[in-house]
Amino acid sequence: xxxxxxxxxxxxxxxxxxxxxxxxxxxxxxxxxxxxxxxxxxxxxxxxxxxxxxxxxxxxxxxxxxxxxxxxxxxxxxxxxxxxxxxxxxxxxxxxxxxxxxxxxxxxxxxxxxxxxxxxxxxxxxxxxxxxxxxxxxxxxxxxxxxxxxxxxxxxxxxxxxxxxxxxxxxxxxxxxxxxxxxxxxxxxxxxxxxxxxxxxxxxxxxxxxxxxxxxxxxxxxxxxxxxxxxxxxxxxxxxxxxxxxxxxxxxxxxxxxxxxxxxxxxxxxxxxxxxxxxxxxxxxxxxxxxxxxxxxxxxxxxxxxxxxxxxxxxxxxxxxxxxxxxxxxxxxxxxxxxxxxxxxxxxxxxxxxxxxxxxxxxxxxxxxxxxxxxxxxxxxx
Amino acid sequence: xxxxxxxxxxxxxxxxxxxxxxxxxxxxxxxxxxxxxxxxxxxxxxxxxxxxxxxxxxxxxxxxxxxxxxxxxxxxxxxxxxxxxxxxxxxxxxxxxxxxxxxxxxxxxxxxxxxxxxxxxxxxxxxxxxxxxxxxxxxxxxxxxxxxxxxxxxxxxxxxx
Numbered sequence: 001x002x003x004x005x006x007x008x009x010x011x012x013x014x015x016x017x018x019x020x021x022x023x024x025x026x027x028x029x030x031x032x033x034x035x036x037x038x039x040x041x042x043x044x045x046x047x048x049x050x051x052x053x054x055x056x057x058x059x060x061x062x063x064x065x066x067x068x069x070x071x072x073x074x075x076x077x078x079x080x081x082x083x084x085x086x087x088x089x090x091x092x093x094x095x096x097x098x099x100x101x102x103x104x105x106x107x108x109x110x111x112x113x114x115x116x117x118x119x120x121x122x123x124x125x126x127x128x129x130x131x132x133x134x135x136x137x138x139x140x141x142x143x144x145x146x147x148x149x150x151x152x153x154x155x156x157x158x159x160x161x162x163x164x165x166x167x168x169x170x171x172x173x174x175x176x177x178x179x180x181x182x183x184x185x186x187x188x189x190x191x192x193x194x195x196x197x198x199x200x201x202x203x204x205x206x207x208x209x210x211x212x213x214x215x216x217x218x219x220x221x222x223x224x225x226x227x228x229x230x231x232x233x234x235x236x237x238x239x240x241x242x243x244x245x246x247x248x249x250x251x252x253x254x255x256x257x258x259x260x261x262x263x264x265x266x267x268x269x270x271x272x273x274x275x276x277x278x279x280x281x282x283x284x285x286x287x288x289x290x291x292x293x294x295x296x297x298x299x300x301x302x303x304x305x306x307x308x309x310x311x312x313x314x315x316x317x318x319x320x321x322x323x324x325x326x327x328x329x330x331x332x333x334x335x336x337x338x339x340x341x342x343x344x345x346x347x348x349x350x351x352x353x354x355x356x357x358x359x360x361x362x363x364x365x366x367x368x369x370x371x372x373x374x375x376x377x378x379x380x381x382x
Numbered sequence: 383x384x385x386x387x388x389x390x391x392x393x394x395x396x397x398x399x400x401x402x403x404x405x406x407x408x409x410x411x412x413x414x415x416x417x418x419x420x421x422x423x424x425x426x427x428x429x430x431x432x433x434x435x436x437x438x439x440x441x442x443x444x445x446x447x448x449x450x451x452x453x454x455x456x457x458x459x460x461x462x463x464x465x466x467x468x469x470x471x472x473x474x475x476x477x478x479x480x481x482x483x484x485x486x487x488x489x490x491x492x493x494x495x496x497x498x499x500x501x502x503x504x505x506x507x508x509x510x511x512x513x514x515x516x517x518x519x520x521x522x523x524x525x526x527x528x529x530x531x532x533x534x535x536x537x538x539x540x541x542x543x
Binding site: 031036038040041042044054064067080225229231 | 438450
C-alpha cells in the first residue's frame with residue numbers, strides 16, 4: 001500500500017597494504033658480477049746448476065717457455081650471468097575497493113637475486129573463476145578496469161608516472177611493483193565481487209636506462225669460457241629456469257550492502273482489546289528496517305516514505321510515539337534519535353505533505369556493517 | 383722429452399725468436415682452468431671429470447692445473463711455482479696438490495709464505511689463525527730436481543665468490 005525508497009551514499013574507503021618496501025639488501029650477496037674476467041697467472045722460478053734463472057710465467061693453450069715478467073698470458077674465464085629473481089605478493093589479503101574507486105592498487109616486490117643488473121618485462125593477466133583461488137578468494141569473473149603496472153625502479157613507492165617495467169634493477173636489489181586499477185561503476189561491481197590478477201615478470205637485457213631491453217635467452221646450450229652467458233636458475237614461473245616469474249593478488253569490492261523491509265500492523269482499534277482491525281480510528285504501525293549486510297559503513301543514509309493517500313495528512317495523523325517524538329529512529333539498538341515530523345529538518349526528520357523523510361543532510365545517519373536502522377511510526381486511520 | 387713437448391718448445395721458441403729474439407727458458411708453464419662435472423656412468427656409479435670452465439656462476443668451483451715441463455737438456459733445481467688467488471675466488475681448504483712439493487700459502491699478497499697451519503691474520507687488531515679465504519697466494523716448492531724432459535703438475539681448487 002505504501003511506496004518507499006531509500007538511497008545510501010557511502011564513501012569509498014580504500015584499504016591498502018601499507019607495507020612500503022624500499023631497497024632491500026639480501027643476506028646473501030649475488031656474487032661476482034657477471035661479465036667479470038677472472039685471470040690467473042702462475043710464475044715459476046728455478047735454478048740451473050745453482051744459478052737462478054729468469055722466472056717463467058704461465059700461459060693457457062700450449063703454455064709459455066719465454067722467460068720474464070710479462071712474457072706469459074693469463075688463463076681466463078668470464079663470470080656468467082646467474083639469472084635469478086623473485087616476484088612476490090606483499091601481504092596475504094586482497095585490496096579492498098568500493099565501486100567507483102580509481103587508482104586502487106595491489107602490491108608486489110621484484111627482487112633481482114642474480115649477479116647482473118637486469119630489466120624486467122612485466123604484464124598482468126585478469127584471472128577468472130576457473131583459476132585457483134588467490135588469498136583463499138575465488139575470482140567472481142569480475143574485472144577491474146584500466147590496469148596499469150608501475151615499478152618503483154629507484155627504490156621508492158611506485159606512482160602513476162613510473163615506468164611499467166623493471167629498469168636497470170641492480171643485483172641484490174628489491175623494488176616495489178604496484179598494479180593500479182579502477183573499480184569501474186559501469187562494470188557493475190557489487191559488494192563481495194573479487195577480481196584476481198596475475199603479474200608476470202620476464203627477465204630482459206639491461207644496459208640502457210629508461211629503455212626496456214629485449215627478453216633474455218638462456219645460453220645453457222652455448223657454453224663459452226670467454227663470453228658471458230645467461231644461465232637461468234630462477235625457480236618459479238611457468239617452468240623452472242624459464243626466465244619468467246609469476247605472482248598473484250586481487251581486489252575485493254567491499255561496499256555497504258543495504259536491504260530494506262517494511263512491515264505494517266494494526267496495533268489498536270477503538271473497539272477491540274486484541275485482534276485489532278484496520279477500521280476508522282485504528283492505529284497502524286509501520287516498521288521500516290534497514291540492514292547493512294556490507295563490510296563498510298553506509299553513510300548519509302536517507303529513508304523516504306510516502307504515506308498512503310487514503311490516510312489524509314490531517315493534523316495529528318501521525319501519532320505521538322515516544323516521549324515528544326513522532327517517529328522512532330533507533331540505530332544499532334541505541335537510544336531513539338530525536339525525530340519530530342514537523343517539517344523542520346534540523347532533527348533529521350521531516351513531514352512534507354504525505355512524505356516522511358528520515359536522515360536529512362543536516363542530520364546524517366550512518367549505518368555500520370552488520371547493524372540495522374529501525375524506523376517506526378504510527379498513523380491514525382481517519 | 384715427449385714429442386708434444388718438443389713441438390711446443392719449437393713453436394714457442396720460434397715465435398719468441400721472431401718477435402723478441404729472447405732465448406727460451408728451460409721450462410714450459412701452462413695453466414688451464416676447468417670445472418668438475420659429475421656424470422653417472424652406465425654402471426650407475428657417479429664419475430667425476432674435468433671439463434672446460436665455459437659456464438661459471440657465483441658459487442661454482444674452478445680447478446686450476448699448472449703443468450711445468452723441463453724442455454731443456456739440463457736439470458732444473460729449486461723449482462717454485464707461485465700462483466696468486468684472484469680476489470673474486472676463495473681457495474678451497476686442502477685442495478692444493480702437487481706430488482713431491484712443499485705447499486705453502488701467503489696471506490700478505492705474496493710477500494711471505496708459510497704452511498697453512500702457521501699463518502695468522504689480524505682481525506680487528508687480534509691475531510687469529512688464517513682461514514682458506516684469507517689466502518692470497520699458493521706456492522709449491524719442489525723437493526727434488528725437475529730432470530730434463532720431466533713434467534710436474536700443481537693443482538688447486540677455488541670457489542667463485
